[in-house]
Amino acid sequence: MTAERKIRVLIAKPGLDGHDRGAKVIARGLRDAGMEVIYTGIRQTPEMIVNAALQEDVDVIGLSILSGAHLELVPPIMALLREKGLDDLIVLVGGIIPNEDKPALKAMGVAEVFGPGTPVSEIASYIKRAVEEKYSAASGQRG
C-alpha cells in the first residue's frame, strides 16, 4: 500500500427506497475531497453491495438509508462482509437514523453513523483519519 493510493469509497443504497439526493451529494463531496468514489444506484441487495465492494477493492462502504429499515438492512450486509473476509472494511451509515439506534448499529460493526445536516467535509475527515489509523495499525502489526 503506497501513500499515493487514493482512498476508495463505495456509496450504496440498500433496500427499496429511491431517495438518493444525500447519497449523491456525499459521493460528489468525497470525490472532491480526493477520494475514488463509486455510487451503486438504488435498490441494492446485500449481495450486490458486497460484490461491488469486493470488485472495486474499496476501503469504505457508506450506506444511505432513509426508510427507517436500517436495523433490518444493515445486519445481512455485515454478515456477508464477514463471510467474504471483508470485515476490516470501514462501514458508515447515513440518513434518517434516530439517535437511540446508533448504539445498535455500532454493535453490528458499523464504524460511525452520520445524521441529517452533517457536513460532507466532516465525513471526509472522518474517513481520512479512520483509513490512516487502520493502515498504521496494520503496518504496525506486520512490522
Next chain:
Amino acid sequence: MHDQSHTAADWYENRYRPAKARTGERQERFETLSGIEIKPLYTPEDLAGWDYRTRLGYPGEYPFTRGIQPTMYRGRLWTMRQYAGYADAEESNRRYKFLLEQGQTGLSVAFDLPTQIGYDSDDPIAQAEVGKVGVAIDSLEDMERLFDGIPLDKVSTSMTINATAPILLAMYIAVGKKQGVDPKELSGTIQNDILKEYIARGTYIFPPGPSLRLIVDVFKYCADHLPKWNPISISGYHMREAGATAVQEVAFTFANAIAYVSAAVNAGLDVDRFAPRLSFFFVAQSNLFEEVAKFRAARRLWADIMRNRFGARDPRSWVLRFHTQTAGVSLTAQQPLNNVVRTTVQALAAILGGTQSLHTNAYDEALGLPTEASAQLALRTQQVLAYETGVADTIDPLAGSYYVEWLTDQLECRIRDYIRTIDEMGGALAAIESGFIQREIQESAWRFQQQVESGERIIVGVNKFTTADELQVPIQRVDRAAQLRQVERVRDLRRRRDNRKVEAALARLEEVARGDENTMPAILECVEAYATIGEVCRVLRKVFGEYRERVVF
C-alpha cells in the same frame, strides 16, 4: 440637499448608493433559492408595460394568475390533507380516524415501499421494508381494513402511488362497491406520475413505454367511469426535494405534464375529456415570496400551455389545480422544534399561493415517522393559519406588490426557457433518458450543499446558532409484530381464496397486457378475485419487462 426622489434612478443615485457606501449591506448579492438576483427595491418602474388584465385577470378567469375559483378560500378553505400511513391497515385506519376527528378534511395514504414497487409482504426482497414508510397493502382485504368505517362517498382520498397506481385504484373502486358507493361518486387522486420516479423518487417498475400506456389506460378508464377522480397528480415535489430550484421544479413538472398530455392525445383521447381532471403537486419551500410567485406563475403558464399549445377549449382544461406539501428537506434533526416555524412559513406560502389542498410536515420527520402528537400539531398549524390570521379572507392578497409581480414574471420567463430547452431535446422522456434533468437537479443540490458548508447559506441550528445539547424527541416506531402479522395474513389469504378464479383473472390480464385493450378492467377483475399486488405485478413484469436505472452522478 436632495429632498425627494422623483424616479427610482434618482433614489438609487442620491439616497441608496451613499447609504450603502457608508454602512454596506449584509451580503454582496441577494438572491432567491432559484438564484434570481433580488434588487434592493421594487417600484412601478419594474412593471413598465405590465398590463393587469393580461398578466393577472380575475379569479376563476383566464389566465387564472389570481386563483382558480371566483370565491377561493372565502367560499371554502383548502383541503387539509395530511399524508399518513404506517405498519398495517388497522394501525393506519386508526390514524386516519384520529386525523378526521381532529378536523382534517381529506385523506392521504402513504404506502410502504413493497406496495409501491409491486412486491407482496412475504417476498424476501420486501422483508426489511414492510410497513416502514407507509402502510402495507397486499390485497383487497387489506384495503377493506384500511377504509373500514370510513365512507368513501363522504371523504376524498389521495394516494401516493405510481407504478402500481392502477392496482390500488382498482382496489379503491372495489372497496367502494362493497360499501355500496357507485364509482361515479368516488373522489380523490392517484399520483400515477411515473416520469418523476425515473428522475427522483425511484419507485418505478416498468420501462417508460408500457408505463405511459398504463397511465393513459387510467386516464381513459377514469374519463368513462370515475368523473370525480383525478387520474394523475403531476409532481414537482420530489424533484424539488432532490435538489431542484423553484424554476426547475415547475419547468420539469410541466415538461412531464406535456409528455402525458401528448401521450393521451396521441392515443386518441380528446384533450378536453381528460385535461379538466389533471392535478398537480408542488412543494412550499421557505423563501416566502419566491414560492408565492412560483404558484402564480405556474397557474398562468399552465393556462397558456393548455389553451394555446394543446388547443383545449373547455376553460376547466386550462386550470392548474394543485396540492402542496411543506418541504421535507428543510426539516432539521438539530433543534427539531424549529421545524414548526419553518413549516408555518411554508404553509403560509402555499395559502398565499392559492393551493387547493395542503399537507404540513411534522417537526420530527428528520428523525423518523411522526407521532400522533406531532401529526396533530402539524394539522393545528394549518388550522391556526386558516382561522386566526385572516390570510384566507381575501383572494390573492399579494397581487400588485411590485416585487411579487416582478418575481412572478421572472419565474415564468425562466420556466418557459427551460421548457423550450427540453422541447428541443425531444421532450421530457428524451431529457430523462439522456440524464439531462437528473444532472440539472444534482447540480442544484450540490450548489446548495456547498453554500451551506461554506456558511453562505444559514440553516438555523445546523450551521449557525447551534447548541451542544440536542432535545430528544420521541420517535414513532413500526411494530415488528405488525410486520409479521402482515406476512402471515397474505400467506393465509392465498390458502383461503378461490385460486382458480385468481389464476383465470391473471391469465386474462396477461392476454390484455400483451394486446392493446385497456388494462384497467382486467386489473379490477384480478383485484376482486383477491389476487395480490405481487401476483398482478409478476404478470405485468413478465409482459413489460423492468426498467433499469441509468445511474447519473
